[in-house]
Amino acid sequence: xxxxxxxxxxxxxxxxxxxxxxxxxxxxxxxxxxxxxxxxxxxxxxxxxxxxxxxxxxxxxxxxxxxxxxxxxxxxxxxxxxxxxxxxxxxxxxxxxxxxxxxxxxxxxxxxxxxxxxxxxxxxxxxxxxxxxxxxxxxxxxxxxxxxxxxxxxxxxxxxxxxxxxxxxxxxxxxxxxxxxxxxxxxxxxxxxxxxxxxxxxxxxxxxxxxxxxxxxxxxxx
Amino acid sequence: xxxxxxxxxxxxxxxxxxxxxxxxxxxxxxxxxxxxxxxxxxxxxxxxxxxxxxxxxxxxxxxxxxxxxxxxxxxxxxxxxxxxxxxxxxxxxxxxxxxxxxxxxxxxxxxxxxxxxxxxxxxxxxxxxxxxxxxxxxxxxxxxxxxxxxxxxxxxxxxxxxxxxxxxxxxxxxxxxxxxxxxxxxxxxxxxxxxxxxxxxxxxxxxxxxxxxxxxxxxxxxxxxxxxxxxxxxxxxxxxxxxxxxxxxxxxxxxxxxxxxxxxxxxxxxxxxxxxxxxxxxxxxxxxxxxxxx
Ligand SMILES: Nc1ncnc2c1ncn2[C@@H]1O[C@H](COP(=O)(O)OP(=O)(O)OP(=O)(O)O)[C@@H](O)[C@H]1O
Ligand SMILES: Nc1ncnc2c1ncn2[C@@H]1O[C@H](COP(=O)(O)OP(=O)(O)OP(=O)(O)O)[C@@H](O)[C@H]1O
Ligand SMILES: [Mg+2]
Ligand SMILES: [Mg+2]
Numbered sequence: 001x002x003x004x005x006x007x008x009x010x011x012x013x014x015x016x017x018x019x020x021x022x023x024x025x026x027x028x029x030x031x032x033x034x035x036x037x038x039x040x041x042x043x044x045x046x047x048x049x050x051x052x053x054x055x056x057x058x059x060x061x062x063x064x065x066x067x068x069x070x071x072x073x074x075x076x077x078x079x080x081x082x083x084x085x086x087x088x089x090x091x092x093x094x095x096x097x098x099x100x101x102x103x104x105x106x107x108x109x110x111x112x113x114x115x116x117x118x119x120x121x122x123x124x125x126x127x128x129x130x131x132x133x134x135x136x137x138x139x140x141x142x143x144x145x146x147x148x149x150x151x152x153x154x155x156x157x158x159x160x161x162x163x164x165x166x167x168x169x170x171x172x173x174x175x176x177x178x179x180x181x182x183x184x185x186x187x188x189x190x191x192x193x194x195x196x197x198x199x200x201x202x203x204x205x206x207x208x209x210x211x212x213x214x215x216x217x218x219x220x221x222x
Numbered sequence: 223x224x225x226x227x228x229x230x231x232x233x234x235x236x237x238x239x240x241x242x243x244x245x246x247x248x249x250x251x252x253x254x255x256x257x258x259x260x261x262x263x264x265x266x267x268x269x270x271x272x273x274x275x276x277x278x279x280x281x282x283x284x285x286x287x288x289x290x291x292x293x294x295x296x297x298x299x300x301x302x303x304x305x306x307x308x309x310x311x312x313x314x315x316x317x318x319x320x321x322x323x324x325x326x327x328x329x330x331x332x333x334x335x336x337x338x339x340x341x342x343x344x345x346x347x348x349x350x351x352x353x354x355x356x357x358x359x360x361x362x363x364x365x366x367x368x369x370x371x372x373x374x375x376x377x378x379x380x381x382x383x384x385x386x387x388x389x390x391x392x393x394x395x396x397x398x399x400x401x402x403x404x405x406x407x408x409x410x411x412x413x414x415x416x417x418x419x420x421x422x423x424x425x426x427x428x429x430x431x432x433x434x435x436x437x438x439x440x441x442x443x444x445x446x447x448x449x450x451x452x453x454x455x456x457x458x459x460x461x462x463x464x465x466x467x468x469x470x471x472x473x474x475x476x477x478x479x480x481x482x483x484x485x486x487x488x489x490x491x492x493x494x495x496x497x498x499x500x501x502x503x504x505x506x507x508x509x510x511x512x513x514x515x516x
Binding site: 003004139140164168202203206207208214 | 271272387415417418420442444448449481482485486488489492493
């Protein structure tokens with residue numbers, strides 16, 4: 001978590017290879033990464049983006065969206081995999097030949113998750129996966145992500161503005177400000193609202209809801 | 223909140239039996255089906271899931287529903303004025319002056335080929351007839367008030383050169399400049415991060431409490447509405463299913479409202495699995511009022 005522009009998406013994009021212009025060290029499953037990712041990397045690491053409307057090609061059916069990664073990686077049992085993954089994300093076979101405009105926001109996000117999972121990766125990078133969705137749809141997607149995490153023993157890095165979502169989904173939390181991590185804490189600490197830094201305290205207060213007096217004391221930390 | 227005094231006050235806005243339908247090629251969409259409520263110079267929230275009719279309700283009040291949309295109502299009255307009886311020309315003296323609206327998507331509401339500063343200045347000059355110099359001063363002040371960090375740069379930028387969150391704050395600045403009696407704000411802070419969101423809400427809150435502005439606040443953020451507003455309207459499938467005091471939202475009784483609240487994860491009460499909503503046919507027809515919202 002962190003204020004807008006603090007660098008959360010940029011970190012995920014650097015890990016996933018979408019942003020080649022970084023320095024430092026990134027090690028994934030014991031392998032140190034260079035600026036470019038090998039094809040095999042994406043069998044282990046996949047990303048789900050915030051906006052379910054922008055992340056699917058408008059003229060590709062669900063079937064085509066799911067076939068693409070399998071073709072790229074030369075995977076055989078396509079039929080079986082597509083059927084299984086649609087079932088896993090709670091979309092029946094009737095969704096298979098639909099276009100994005102024929103899906104609701106929650107259904108699109110399920111397709112995006114299915115696309116990320118069809119290669120059976122071990123790490124999922126989730127950039128605000130439910131912030132564009134209704135709370136009732138959010139609950140379905142979070143339940144789905146938690147079930148898949150349990151069943152497949154996945155690792156998630158989740159970006160969210162919603163502390164309750166973070167507390168529900170995560171074990172540990174890193175707080176970003178102006179391009180760096182300023183504090184790390186356990187979700188227990190988060191639940192007890194016991195941060196060490198004033199910046200984090202202000203962020204926690206702001207996410208608890210509106211309070212005129214609290215706002216009066218807000219300061220800038222950049 | 224001294225809720226009872228609000229009830230004795232003459233309402234600022236009264237809406238009675240509002241219906242909106244769209245004739246599409248394949249079917250008729252009943253977007254709003256008999257919405258009635260009234261409000262004073264206070265903050266009233268409208269919540270409900272996507273497609274429940276929140277935006278169309280707001281747009282209907284300002285006569286902004288375009289064909290093939292068809293709006294019918296028994297009564298829409300603003301500060302004693304019968305809005306349904308006004309000519310389009312008379313309506314223009316109300317819209318953008320006494321009632322303003324912050325649109326859900328600011329990118330579509332700003333003029334893409336005019337610099338932002340000029341648009342904000344024009345909003346002010348139209349309202350006050352001030353000189354260009356005064357208007358420029360005021361525009362910069364307003365941009366600063368909505369926590370834009372570099373007002374001079376934004377003043378000279380075009381809409382496509384600013385982020386979604388900046389666009390929202392620019393729209394809010396423009397809609398507050400005419401000092402309206404009523405502001406209809408449709409998801410006005412959804413692209414802002416939490417700290418900036420609270421600061422921008424505080425500006426509007428102060429206008430409500432100090433100048434007696436009324437505010438209709440459309441949002442799907444239940445916790446935000448519960449903490450920010452005075453009263454809340456909950457919509458489902460084009461209808462109001464429940465109304466209550468905002469501070470009482472967490473004790474709401476309607477199963478739809480309860481279902482929405484239950485589906486939210488909570489910091490203080492961890493659960494293994496979140497309850498999901500199971501929709502029921504009767505939600506399309508019943509309504510619970512805890513508060514005499516009409
Ligand atoms: N392609 C780009 N070119 C130039 N600057 C960029 C680019 N992408 C990101 N930035 C800048 O990098 C910083 C971090 O951006 P980033 O998108 O990672 O923020 P974030 O923490 O994800 O914010 P949000 O909560 O708004 O999504 C910001 O100042 C942003 O303007
Ligand atoms: N021009 C139109 N033609 C046909 N149907 C429309 C049109 N505009 C809106 N609708 C329908 O009217 C209903 C209410 O829409 P509205 O925009 O008011 O929803 P909302 O509650 O604001 O949702 P959201 O939270 O997604 O903004 C929806 O079912 C929508 O699809
Ligand atoms: Mg981001
Ligand atoms: Mg809307």
